[in-house]
Amino acid sequence: MKIRLALRLARVMVHLVAGLATCALVFPLASHGLRERLTRRWSRKLLGICRVTVEQAEGAPVLEHALIVANHVSWLDIFVINALHPCRFVAKAEIRAWPVLGWLAAGAGTVFIARGNRRELRHIFKGLVTVLEEGQRVAFFPEGTTSSQGEVLPFHANLFEAAIDAKVAVQPYALAYLDLGGRYHPSVDYVGDTNFVDSMFAILEGPPVRARLQALPPIDAIGAHRRELAEQAHTAVAQALRSDS
Numbered sequence: 001m002k003i004r005l006a007l008r009l010a011r012v013m014v015h016l017v018a019g020l021a022t023c024a025l026v027f028p029l030a031s032h033g034l035r036e037r038l039t040r041r042w043s044r045k046l047l048g049i050c051r052v053t054v055e056q057a058e059g060a061p062v063l064e065h066a067l068i069v070a071n072h073v074s075w076l077d078i079f080v081i082n083a084l085h086p087c088r089f090v091a092k093a094e095i096r097a098w099p100v101l102g103w104l105a106a107g108a109g110t111v112f113i114a115r116g117n118r119r120e121l122r123h124i125f126k127g128l129v130t131v132l133e134e135g136q137r138v139a140f141f142p143e144g145t146t147s148s149q150g151e152v153l154p155f156h157a158n159l160f161e162a163a164i165d166a167k168v169a170v171q172p173y174a175l176a177y178l179d180l181g182g183r184y185h186p187s188v189d190y191v192g193d194t195n196f197v198d199s200m201f202a203i204l205e206g207p208p209v210r211a212r213l214q215a216l217p218p219i220d221a222i223g224a225h226r227r228e229l230a231e232q233a234h235t236a237v238a239q240a241l242r243s244d245s
Contacts, residue, residue, distance in 0.1 A: 008204045011049045015042075016104060023107025032136070036086040039108060043083040047211070050203050052076060052177075054083045057214035059240075063171050065135050066218060067163040069233050070173035071152050071241065072141035074190045075199060077175055078105065080211045087139035088131055090124070090159065125162060132166035139173075142230060148191050149177065149184040152238045157230035164226060169218035172233040174240035178210040185209050214240055 019042050027035055047054055062085050070077065078089055089110045096102045096112045106112070111124055128138055142155035163170045177188040187206030190199050203209065216236045221229055 005201075005205055008049060008051075012046070012200075012204070015046055015049060018042075019046075019104050020107060023104060027107065027109075035109075039082050039086040040084070043079040043086075046079055047076070047083055050076075050209070052080070052203070052209040052211050054080055054211045054213065056084055057174075057212050059174075059214040060171070060217040062215045063169060063218055064137070065132075066137055066169045066171040067132060067160070067166075067221070068137055068139035068171055068173060069142050069155070069160075069237075070139065070175050071237050072143050072146045073149055073175055073177060074146065074188050075196060076177070076188065076203070076209075076211065077141065078110075080175065080213055081139060081173065084213055085137065085215075087137040090128065090138065090140035092144065121158065125159065128159065128162040129165045132162060132168050138162070142233070146190045148189050150241060152234060152241065155230040155234040157226040160221075160226040160229040160233075163221035163229065164224060167222055170221055170229050170233055171218040172216040172236045172240075174214045174216060174237045176212045176241060178212055179207060180210070216240055 022038060022042065026038065030038070044054065068081070068085075068087055070081065075095075078091070081087060089105070089108075091105065091110050091112055095105060095110070111127065113121060113124055131138055140159055142157075142159065143153040144156050145153070147153045160170065177185040179185045185206070187202040188199075188209060194202075219229055219232050219236075
């Protein structure tokens with residue numbers, strides 16, 4: 001068992017180094033389409049090494065151009081979404097400090113936000129609007145932190161304003177991690193005193209994981225208020241997870 005775990009961990013580290021090299025050497029010269037293809041392929045391989053299979057649940061058609069919001073369960077979330085529908089992500093600043101994965105997320109264009117920094121938030125907000133106006137997908141986790149599976153914390157409304165200003169729809173995604181019996185997987189929750197290293201080992205040592213992503217009907221942002229968008233998105237995700245459990 002220890003040898004098997006060591007081999008999986010070694011494969012993860014080699015794959016992470018390859019990802020860092022791609023971000024440093026290829027991404028600066030790559031087109032948007034190539035970056036998306038490389039991101040999708042890399043994310044799928046990482047998940048495969050971790051024995052996480054990804055499935056797109058039946059739901060609404062996925063928009064090519066939207067502000068994406070999802071419930072936040074694990075460090076796996078970004079890679080699950082990118083394995084199916086690559087996005088530019090907005091994430092909390094703490095992720096930047098994660099070993100290797102933080103550097104990789106930064107190299108892939110993730111925007112990090114420090115809590116309580118209003119000046120930085122205004123600057124980042126303008127950048128998000130610009131990216132959305134350019135026709136890209138931008139994604140973030142409006143709970144602001146991870147939550148236990150089946151639970152959805154209140155959505156913070158601030159960044160929903162970007163969809164209103166850019167005149168794009170908000171599309172919620174519902175994320176769940178299941179075991180082979182269809183129950184919530186016990187190794188994935190990233191809450192309480194769990195740190196990144198503990199979570200990584202729990203997933204590598206635990207039974208295989210089924211990551212289930214469901215795209216929900218888009219919400220029109222034109223003429224809406226950010227709090228209304230946040231509430232509607234929260235309700236949609238919570239209802240989807242209740243029906244999935």
